[in-house]
Every structure is written in structure tokens, then in C-alpha cells.
Amino acid sequence: MVRNAARRLLEAAFVLWLAATLAFLALQLTPGDPAQALLAASGATPEQVAARRAQLGLDDPLPLQYLRYLMELLRGDLGQSWLHGRSVGRMIAEQLPPTVELALAATAVGVTLGVALGTLAAARRDTWLDAAATALAVVGLSTPVYGSGLLAILLFSLHLRWLPASGTGGLAHLLLPALVLGFALAGSIARVVRSRVVEVLGAPFVLAARARGVSGRRLLLGHVLRAALGPALMVTALQFGFLLGGAVVTESVFARQGLGRLALQAILWRDLPVVRGVVLVGALAYVLSNLLADLAQTALDPRLREEAT
């Protein structure tokens, strides 16, 4: 168990280092000079732009820049934003909570809706209910968040006036973006859950339970769903990247605070310290969500528990 945990930690550190390095390299390959982007419109002379480039350390050899970046990271220093002139750590700390809030709420919506749709479709296989649930899942899966977001604003905010269209704040502000993002997530979860439930329904232990006289509903909720929840969690964890990407668009459509909008702006302006910081936080979130999904799956499935020890 301890060895297992140590291995997981090492893996996590490796993933983080890899993300940090890739973020560093990817930005080197993107065309565009950050100093020029910052100063071009101000009327700075070419000499002044060159001086700023040197000040940002962009003239130093690449290995030196990389080393300096790693050393700062090890000290826990994410640097200072070139665009904002503030500490990257602080900026991320400000924007992280609303994004996490949105991601969690969207996950809750996605898992609930996805599991419900998937189970319903499987239990009523090959009926019109199955077709409807599957169709809904496909719509969720394939509608870009941008489109569904605007439609939701038109319907629930402008037309029905039930929910606010924009901003960060209480539950009312969270509901619409969480539904929109969660709906997209629900699509992929529903598909996995459906096929898994169909599979489990034909499994020997279900037949055995049925033979013992366990009623349909209890069977479905007690045995089948439990088996289907694991894969749903795995999909959710794997979809975390999608969730973060979707959060960028969702935050923009609903004028919400969040990491996504921060990252977008930083990329557009080549604000390297901020981009690197956000990538690192994203990688960390990915590692954590995978770890949690593993743990949850182990808890749900006794067979895995035995393997792990």
C-alpha cells in the first residue's frame, strides 16, 4: 500500500514536470515576441522594446531560461505577469475558486444526468425511451458549449427571466453555466453508462440475483448501478481536460470570473508566466482528479481493492 502510494506520487511529480516543460517549450515555438506585443501600440522605440525584452530575460539562452524557470518553480514561485504586473500565484488564487466551483457543479450535473439517462436507456433498451435518451445524450455530446450557452441565455434569462445571464455570485449565477457545461459532459457519461449497464444486465451475478427473486428496481439500483458508477467516474476524470476547456468558453459566454478567461488572455498576449502557471494548475487538477477516480473506483469494486493490496 505504501509502495503503491509512493509510486503514485512519483508519477504525479513526473506528470507535473512534463506539463511544466511542455508549456515552456510550446510557448517558445509560438511565433510572436512578447515584448513587442506589450509595447508596439505605445509608440516605444525599437531600442525601448529591445530593452524590455532583455528585462524580461527573453534574450538569455534557452537552457538558462528553462533552468531559471525550474528553479523558481521549485521555490514555489510562479513569477510575475508581464501583462498585469502582478504575482501569478495571486492571480491564479483569485481565479481558481470560481472555476473549481463551476467544474464541480458541472460534474455533479453531468454525472447525475448522464447516469440517469444511460441507465434509463439501458433498462428500456430498444424502446422509444432508449432512442430519446440516446438522442439527448448525442445532442449534449455534440453541441458546442458556445451554442448551448447562448441558447440557454436566450431561453432562461431573456425569455423566461428565471436566471441571470451573467456574472459570478450565488447559486443563481452558477446554475445556468453548470447546466450547460454539465449537459455536454452528461452526453459522454450516458453513453458509457448505457453500454456498461447493458453488459451488466446480462452478467451471471445479475441472473443469479434475479433467480433469487430480487425485484427489478432493487436489482437495477443496488447491483447494476453500482457496477456502472465506476466507469462513469473514470470518464468524468478523463473528461476533466474537456471540462477545463469547456470552462474557458462557458466563462466567456456567461461573463464569469475564472481561470479560463485568464488563460485565454495570457495566451493571446504571450504572457508566458501566466500561461505556464495555469498549465501547471491544470496538470495538478488532472493528476488529482485521476487519483480520486482511482480511489473511488477501488472503493466501489471489491476486486480492485484486492489487487491493490
Add this chain to the structure above:
Amino acid sequence: MKRFFLLALLLTLLLAGCAPRPGGRIVYGLTLSPSGIDPHVNASSELGIPLTSVYDTLVYQDPATGEFVPGLAERWEVSDDGRVYTFHLRRGVTFHDGTPFNAEAVRFNLERITSDELASQKARFMLGPYEGVEVVDETTVRILLSEPFAPLLDSLSQVYLGMASPAAVEQWGTEYQLHQVGTGPYMFVEYVPGDHLLLRRNPDYAWGPPIYEHNTATVEEIEFRFFTDPATRSPALETGEADVMGEIPPQDAARLSQSEDFRIEAVPIPGVSLMFFMNTTRPPLDDLRVRQALLYGTDRPAIVSTVFRDTSPVAYGPLSAVTFGYDPAVRTEYPYSYDPARAAALLAEAGWADSDGDGLLDRDGQPLTLDMVLMGWGFMPEVGQLLAAQWAELGIGVNSRVVSYPEALQAASEGQHHLIPFTLSGSDPDILRKFFHSQAGFNWSLVNDPEMDGWLEEGARVSDPAQRATLYSQVQRRVMEQALVIPIRDYVNPNGVSNRVQNLRFDARGWFPWLIDVTLAR
């Protein structure tokens, strides 16, 4: 006695009717999440929308006349050689934190702005050939320049050179932008990045410039929120989540202007019009006839009508019509009215013909195709698409790609383009120097005209407005005579405004509202 009481009551009522009673709150929608909001550090125009009311400037520009009027400086003198500006400051002005405003505060601010450590992205460069600052006495301060710089007053009238409380700056360091303190009609209450910024009325304000209508602000609180996605702006107005919103997309503006609850206040923005720079060093655009052919082959009114729904005027030269120094003669002398026949003749004259019958003009076996580099904002892709369609009828092919701003800067500086658009706001015609001086960063036409360089340098030095106007008129004519650019439209900011918000006035930059004068309808 009774009569006296009635009279007093009547008087009170009358007075109350004259001066609007303070109170109420509005939500003002911003269209970009600003890239940092310290006006001394950051460059976005979004920051100026709220902060123009937090800070006062030494001087102000009257948008009606273009004249500079007193602000924190009651009066000023310029030395004969144009290198020393002496400002005599107002007495009795205090920052929102109680710090007194004086010559020492001006010195502190200018030294902060020009320090390497602050890494200013705009304010520092607006000071041009700044050399230093000298405190003469409590209320007199001098700005020293290494050479004359005509745009200095224009710069000093902008929020980027607004006066911040030295005590607050020292207290907060790099976090100052979350705790800003000025002397203006509104106080900075809080800023939650990406979410909102809150201002509250400064009840003690009594030193506004003569161009403000009110002595103190009326609306108690103003909250600014960020609506980066254009499609969400008019819904935010219509749901009542915002009372004012800039940059309403043209089709929504057309609809809102029909509404009883809203109006569109379209504010023309001075500066450089949206225009396509033609790379004069890259064949075939090194041939003046080909550049002229592109101008004649462009139906600008059709583009402005399609893309901007006629919300903005067609541009005929590099400066928008509301900019100081704009010469209307440019339009009459170089109208380049849509004339495809003339365009075709010019191309034929330059040796271009469709010899292989593929619909594209060619010369020496090379087809006439142009590389267009576009950025994703400001309707540039839409305009680029229409240009390509119009030129296709002349037998000209266009390869366009949409890139980010830093990428576009790089592509243009390397001369990878035939055509690239840009637009920039600015109230002083010295803005032309950024685009048409041979050494300029935005010299995207890659022009190298010593005579024009001379006019632009001279224009930045001489202070006489008439002399400057002549110089800039020469520049504008040269730009169009040489067909360096294809002007498309003058920038206009369509503000959607709820009818409960009254008397929304804007400064000489066109972007920045004078919130002090805003009142609420009953």
C-alpha cells in the same frame, strides 16, 4: 410666520429640483477583461472607462474645441524652446485617502511612471522625450524634456498620466491596482479581477475641470462588469443586468435603437481609421498602379453597410474625421470612388492579364495572388472576406489567414504580408508617426519617404496648432497619393444605454465617460 415657512419650503423644493439628489446605482458593462488596471502600468483602453473618474489629470481636453483646460493644474507655461513645462497646481485638493495633492505628489507620480522597475506599457512612452521633473515649491512643478514634444498636453490630459496617492502606492506595491486612490469624482471601492469593479461617489469632490457640468457626482455607486463575448452584450442590457454597454455588435445596435427602453449612443473615436496597409516593398504591390487598382476595386460603402450596418462612416484617409488635424480635403482630392473599370485598366497597364483563361490575372506566368494577414477582432476577418470577394471579380486572388496579435506583429515586421489591417485610437495626430515614419513599429506599408519622416518629426516638435495642421495635412495627402493604405471605416463605439441613464457624456478620446455628469431618470 406661516408665509415665511411656505417660502422656505418652496425654496427647498426648488433647490432640490435643480441639483439632482445623490443616490442610485448603475451597472456599466465593459467589453474586455482588462489586462491589468493600473493606468501607469497597463495600456488597455478598458481601464480608462472606470478610472477616468477615479483620477484627475493636470489638464483636460475640451472635446468640443480641442483646447486644453485647467485640471489639477490651474495654469501652465511652456518655455520658448518648448522643453520646459511649468504647472501651477490647485490648492486644497486631497486624495481619497486624505493625502494632500501637491508638487511633490506630481514628482512622485512621474518618477513612478518612468522607472524601469514599474515596466510601464503605455504611460511612460506618452511622455515622449521626458528628461525629469522638478519641484519648484508646494504648488509649482516643472516637467523637463530633452526636445520639444507637442503631444505632451494631450498625454497629460489622459488617465494614464492621472495622479495617484503616493501614500497608497507605497503601501500596496505591485498590488496597488486592487487598491487605487486618486483625487477624482469617484472613489475606488473594490476590484475583483474578472468579475467586477466598484466605484462610489466622492462627496468631497470640488475641483473638477470646467468641462464637467456637475460639481460632484450624482449616482452613488457604479459597478463595472466584463462582457467579453459580443453576443452576450445586448442580452445583458435587455435582462437589466447592465445599464450601459459599449461595443454593441452592429446588428444588435440596429435592433436596440428601435426599442423604447434603450438607445444607442454611437461615439466616434479619434485616431487611425480601420485600414489595410499595403506592403509597398513586396511585388506586385511595389507598383503604385496595382495599389491604386486595389483602392478603385474596393466598394467601401458596401463593406461598411454590410459589416457595420452603417453605424460608422466610410474612411477616406488615415485619420478618422473627428481627430485633430484631420484634413477633409483628403477626401475630395483622393476619393478613390469604386470604379472597377478603372481598376482593371490600371492592372492592364501594369502588365497583368488573364493569359491562361483561369479567371486569375497573371504576368510572366505568375498569378496575381495577395497574402492577407488578419487578426480575429474588430471585424477584420469579415472585412477581409468582402475585400477578397470584390477583388476576385477583378481577377485577383487572396490568401488570407487569421492570426493572434503577437503573430501579426511578427509577420508584418518581417514583411510576410501583402495586406494587413489595423486601427488604433488616439486624440493627437502624432499617432500618424507610429504608422508612416520609416522607423515606426507599425510601418506596415514599409514606406521609406524622407520627406514624410521630416513632416512627422516636425509635427511632434512644433507647438503651433496651425503649423501642425499643415504638416499633418501633407502627411495625409501623401499617404493617399501614394496609395499606402486602403481606409475602410472610422471607428465608432456604439454604446447601448438604458433610458434610465441620462446625460452620459464622453471625453475627447471618445472612450471614457464623464460619470460625474450622469443622472438617473425618475
